[in-house]
Amino acid sequence: MPTYEETYAAWAADPQAFWAGAAEDIDWFTPATHVLNPDKGVYGRWFDGATCNTCYNAIDRHVEAGHGDRLAVIYDSPVTETVARYTYAEAQTQISALAHVLRGMGVEKGDRVVIYMPMVPQAVFAMLACARLGAVHSVVFGGFAAKELATRIDDAAPKVIISASCGIEPGRVIAYKPLLDEAIEMSTSKPTGCVILQRETQTCDLTEGRDVDYAAAVGAAIDAGQGTECVPVAATDPLYILYTSGTTGQPKGVVRDNGGHMVALKWSMPNIYDIKPGEVFWAASDVGWVVGHSYICYAPLLHGCTTLVYEGKPVGTPDAGAFWRVMQDHDVVSLFTAPTAFRAIKKEDPKGALLADYDLSKLRSLFLAGERSDPATIEWAQDKLNVPVIDHWWQTETGWTISGNPLGLGMLPVKLGSPGKPMPGYDIHVLDDAGKEVAPGTLGNIVCKLPLPPSVFPTLWNAEERFLSSYMNDFPGYYATSDAGIVDEDGYLFIMARTDDIINVAGHRLSTGAMEEVLASHPDIAECAVVGKADDLKGQMPLGLYVTNDGAGRDAAELEKELVQLVRAKIGAVAAFKTAVAVKRLPKTRSGKVLRGTVQKIADAAEFKMPAAIDDPAILDEISEALTARKLIG
Structure with a gap:
């Protein structure tokens, strides 16, 4: 197996050959005419000319390869005391039927669908049903305020919205339907219909002539044997829009394409996370965030793994042993979560006493991202779990790791406080405010030299000028990450703060x-x-x-x-x-x-x-x- 150094050097020597090799793990309907077309987009477009379908690669091809009885999705909900499991074949049936329902509501290739759902398996099925049709999904975190949801509806202009009657959190039920109705009332762009998942905890009234009952419609399609094919799309066509907060108050719609996204995420599973097909990978996040898109929905399924959808919290459902229980019950080999989750567990159970109640013998690794991982939290996790604890750094805009420690390429020595070294595809530099390279160990602006690798956003939805002004114009030839930090003499990156969190005390940054x-x-x-x-x-x-x-x-x-x-x-x-x-x-x-x-x-x-x-x-x-x-x- 090649080492990190050999792999990164192979990428640096010939980036297009490197990603062409990675693309062999994806099934294409037609091959690319250009691995990277430098004449398209701001920095080029990956796999230009190819056609593909993300749902086919995530679901159908595994069924066709004889793995239909392999577990695809495990749903674990302590708030409803429910566990459900779906094989790849069962998931295919659910997704194809939902796609049939959406098509019957007028959804076609290129149309947008907003998904406003709690952490239930139907949220993942909805994403994949959109991908199956070549529609562009935009997941909005369930329970977002009506005004914020309306802003996203107006920007994405969805033909259909998929939602649920409610979301459930410890000690409270959040009624989604009134928020959805208010958002539609506020928005100038009106969907032609809504698909509503009724939850037993709290059902809702459906709006006649607009709302469709999710379970009834999908159930009827399954009973009638109705489904859809996987619609071919261009590799450069958008798969989804994910809104990230903007400093102006207007959210930024990060666009993810189909082809490059699949190639990078499929490559990451064995090489960064050291996961094999058939193993259970758990990203304890939410589908409303980029981690949920990449590592609850897409990457594990592209790799033929089992993914876990968890409707609960690290503490309070019922206690600080919640994560340990889930990992034991479902044979989780790797957990990916935010450092905040472990701080919450550590706060309630500083000595890790609850760990003694569970068998975590299957667990091989813990990955942290989403917030800076302080050394104290990493050391606590290392001590209590006795597995590699890997910090890694990436952004909504990239969709996968910028800097990390690739377990599948041989674990690098851990430096506490550092997410590791650049992953293939990323040429990281630290510049001063004038755009000059700073010396190792000097605090500066972290940037990535163009072109950016597959999966990284090619633009913002309907906002090309804002894309340029927010990310590309400050340091020409580079992507500005808006993070500040240092690179040490060994090439390890240290993220110290967002650039607007650097403070100036009497002239000292x-x-x-x-x-x-x-x-x-x-x-x-x-x-x-x-x-x-x-x-x-x-x-x-x-x-x-x-x-x-x-x-x-x-x-x-x-x-x-x-x-x-x-x-x-x-x-x-x-x-x-x-x-x-x-x-x-x-x-x-x-x-x-x-x-x-x-x-x-x-x-x-x-x-x-x-x-x-x-x-x-x-x-x-x-x-x-x-x-x-x-x-x-x-």
């Missing part, structure tokens, strides 16, 4: 991520965030917020002194770190990212827009009260 890393190393800290608070004298001063482990029982003033001393010892007086405030919780998106920008606005008493993806808006009031009590605002 300081990384909030470096300070968070120090705070998180304290044994009593469960999680933390550092933001730059406006200061008349120094421009900005770092402000730390922290949550303690359950049972820590520390005096806040005494703990603050320890944290200030720790930062002074590890980073130095230049950090000017003097304030650490205890809070009950940190505000996060539903995918677990801490909303540092919103915290900073609260600290500066500035106006802010309520983040669309916030998990619990009440936390912002808690932050404001904690800062007011310390006379830091107000």
